[in-house]
Amino acid sequence: MPITGGTSVVNNNTGSGTTTPSQGDNGSNGNNGGGTPAPVKVNSISVSPESMTLIAGEATGTITATISPSNATNKNIIWSSSxxxxxxxxxxIVTPLAEGTTIISAVSADDSAKRQRLH
Known part of the structure; x- marks a missing residue:
């Protein structure tokens, strides 16, 4: 996310994000007639918008992360700025502070290998 001349530009580089399909549950996907159902794991994260421009010190921008599948048990996202x-x-919610470059990451709290980065 470069911030130059007081402007912050966020680009979603989907090619650098890592999404890994679920490896399955080796046939134990039910509760076999009792107990607690197996949790539904996160397969991937996508983010929107694909890019945004912000001015340092002015209005914030909003990035939406979508978890797949929609019925995943833990849909929590850990956000960070590099x-x-x-x-x-x-x-x-992205708050632009100063001119420069940063990477915004959205990582699944369920599985840290499931992430998306905005450059």
Whole structure:
């Protein structure tokens, strides 16, 4: 996410995000007539929009992360910025602070290998 001349540009580089299909549950996908059903694992995360432009010190931008499958048990997202002096992120709300470059990441709390990055 480069911030140049007071402008912050966020691009969703889907090619660098990692999404890994579920490996399955080896045939134990039910509760066999009792007990607790097996949790539904996250397969992937996507983010929207694919790009955004923000002005440092002015309005925030919102990134929406979508978990797949929609019935995943743990849909929590861990957001982070690689350079918190340039921009911060809290629950998908990006606050541009200064000129520079940062990467915003959305990572599944269910499986840290499931992530999406905005450059």
């Amino acid at each position: 350079n918190k002096t340039v921009a911060t992120v809290n629950n998908g």
